[in-house]
Amino acid sequence: MDLTPEEQSILGGGRGEAARRALEYQLEVGKFWGAKRFVPVTNVHMMGDIEVMGDGGLEYLRGEAARGARCVVGTTTNARCMDFAHCERMGQDAGEALKERELIAILRRMDVVTTDTCINYQTVYQPHLGEHVAWGDTGTVIYANSVFGARSNFEAGPAALAAALTGRTPEYGFHLSENRRGSFTVELKAALNDLADWGAVGKLVGESHQNYYAVPVFHGYRRTPAADELKHLGAALASYGSMAMFHFVGVTPEAPSIDAAMGGVLPSEKIVVSDSDLDFIYKNYKLGDGDARLVVFSGPQQSLFEMKQLADLFAGRKIKSGTTCIVTTNSAILAQSRDLGYAKTLEDAGVTILEGVCFYILQNLSPMRIANRWTNMVSNSAKIVNIIGAHRFNTILRRTADCVDVACTGILK
Amino acid sequence: MRVFRAYGPVVEGEAVVSEEGFSPRYDLDRWTGMITKPGHKLEGTSLVDKICFFPTAKGGIAAGWAFYDIKWKKIAPKAFIFGVTNPVMVQGAVFAGIPITEGWDPHPREAVKTGDWVRVDPANKRIEVLQRAV
Numbered sequence: 001m002d003l004t005p006e007e008q009s010i011l012g013g014g015r016g017e018a019a020r021r022a023l024e025y026q027l028e029v030g031k032f033w034g035a036k037r038f039v040p041v042t043n044v045h046m047m048g049d050i051e052v053m054g055d056g057g058l059e060y061l062r063g064e065a066a067r068g069a070r071c072v073v074g075t076t077t078n079a080r081c082m083d084f085a086h087c088e089r090m091g092q093d094a095g096e097a098l099k100e101r102e103l104i105a106i107l108r109r110m111d112v113v114t115t116d117t118c119i120n121y122q123t124v125y126q127p128h129l130g131e132h133v134a135w136g137d138t139g140t141v142i143y144a145n146s147v148f149g150a151r152s153n154f155e156a157g158p159a160a161l162a163a164a165l166t167g168r169t170p171e172y173g174f175h176l177s178e179n180r181r182g183s184f185t186v187e188l189k190a191a192l193n194d195l196a197d198w199g200a201v202g203k204l205v206g207e208s209h210q211n212y213y214a215v216p217v218f219h220g221y222r223r224t225p226a227a228d229e230l231k232h233l234g235a236a237l238a239s240y241g242s243m244a245m246f247h248f249v250g251v252t253p254e255a256p257s258i259d260a261a262m263g264g265v266l267p268s269e270k271i272v273v274s275d276s277d278l279d280f281i282y283k284n285y286k287l288g289d290g291d292a293r294l295v296v297f298s299g300p301q302q303s304l305f306e307m308k309q310l311a312d313l314f315a316g317r318k319i320k321s322g323t324t325c326i327v328t329t330n331s332a333i334l335a336q337s338r339d340l341g342y343a344k345t346l347e348d349a350g351v352t353i354l355e356g357v358c359f360y361i362l363q364n365l366s367p368m369r370i371a372n373r374w375t376n377m378v379s380n381s382a383k384i385v386n387i388i389g390a391h392r393f394n395t396i397l398r399r400t401a402d403c404v405d406v407a408c409t410g411i412l413k
Numbered sequence: 414m415r416v417f418r419a420y421g422p423v424v425e426g427e428a429v430v431s432e433e434g435f436s437p438r439y440d441l442d443r444w445t446g447m448i449t450k451p452g453h454k455l456e457g458t459s460l461v462d463k464i465c466f467f468p469t470a471k472g473g474i475a476a477g478w479a480f481y482d483i484k485w486k487k488i489a490p491k492a493f494i495f496g497v498t499n500p501v502m503v504q505g506a507v508f509a510g511i512p513i514t515e516g517w518d519p520h521p522r523e524a525v526k527t528g529d530w531v532r533v534d535p536a537n538k539r540i541e542v543l544q545r546a547v
């Protein structure tokens with residue numbers, strides 16, 4: 001790779017040992033992908049908590065902190081595995097909680113802003129067209145590339161942290177214009193009236209086109225989609241299809257027309273999504289033993305408007321005795337939800353609101369499932385329905401109001 | 414066998430050839446090194462110290478720390494040989510110092526079987542079968 005004088009200086013230890021080690025690591029990743037150079041990044045979003053990192057990762061962080069690691073650009077953290085206020089009641093390990101507290105303290109010493117959110121794009125930082133960033137989780141990356149027109153690859157925790165310490169990332173993948181062209185088109189004829197429907201579209205398109213470099217071009221939809229709708233679409237495309245970008249003609253900045261989104265190339269395939277395709281998806285979930293005692297609104301965390309919608313749907317109702325209903329969001333949205341009364345409405349109904357976490361990475365989730373004898377998990381998020389399988393839940397996607405009904409009646413249909 | 418992209422030192426070990434893709438979080442038990450995802454074509458197989466051939470990579474960002482975690486626990490494979498992979502797998506493997514390659518010619522189904530003893534040479538983008546499984 002071609003290195004600038006500044007990068008050569010970093011490699012020579014000019015910015016300290018932690019930055020030198022980080023750039024050396026990034027060089028290896030860049031060489032693998034054939035990157036010609038580094039690009040400066042303005043913002044980093046990293047995943048780092050004790051559940052994903054393990055003891056080895058914590059030991060690594062201790063070492064880098066001791067070597068003087070400091071972020072040189074704004075750096076935030078993704079959702080983590082524990083809400084300390086609920087740890088004990090959720091059956092999470094006290095020992096792991098101690099490690100999680102240490103981990104957060106180390107990150108703060110490195111100048112990481114521990115926002116603990118997977119919706120940084122809705123609440124913390126909105127990059128502009130063409131801005132290079134280094135983000136992970138996948139849902140944040142696909143939103144950055146698609147809706148903002150910013151440029152990021154999926155950056156795993158260690159890779160994002162390295163970018164934070166060096167202020168740059170290897171130029172490959174979605175940093176390059178040639179990889180941002182559409183590959184196939186999807187005409188949206190379906191009504192798509194619920195967030196779950198948008199996730200179902202992501203499942204349908206993603207599952208059948210699993211490829212990091214596949215870029216679907218959506219068109220023909222009857223109205224302008226809202227941010228939360230694009231959020232569920234993107235999160236599901238990334239989860240089911242490993243995709244990092246989509247275009248939405250007339251909506252996303254690099255897609256004024258189908259031709260522009262395709263970059264002059266003919267689509268490899270033309271897909272149409274209609275209401276009957278979505279009905280088929282919903283009907284295909286197996287209900288297992290009919291267990292309806294776990295309903296989850298998470299993955300991604302809820303926005304303020306999602307909190308409001310849930311409060312409207314749960315107002316004056318109670319969740320059924322023996323049922324657990326979990327909502328996760330970040331600290332900023334939760335504070336506003338408290339001010340606006342949404343949190344109280346949800347808690348009065350018996351909903352558990354967890355702050356700064358995502359349900360699927362909760363520490364101790366498998367033992368939690370066994371202890372509660374949960375077999376099914378019902379959610380309006382197509383993403384979480386996909387990724388939680390490793391914990392051996394049978395998962396069922398339902399529309400938002402239907403999920404609320406399941407939580408309040410205990411009847412799964 | 415030729416591979417298209419590669420990282421890491423030369424390693425030798427026993428091959429495990431999968432027809433199904435891989436995620437260190439969706440498919441692997443990160444405490445034993447066994448594939449435990451119900452229905453995975455390698456369910457019940459240990460990947461510890463193996464040279465693992467997978468057609469595709471699955472999984473999200475959390476996979477990035479998982480390689481380092483299993484290496485730390487001494488239950489990591491010796492190398493990952495992917496048909497098609499994604500940035501997270503490469504970032505994770507490089508971080509853990511585990512050799513990783515992408516692309517292959519010919520396809521492993523024509524060249525290597527589970528149980529064969531193979532040598533991975535990332536610098537020369539080459540994989541050799543040193544001894545066939547009995």
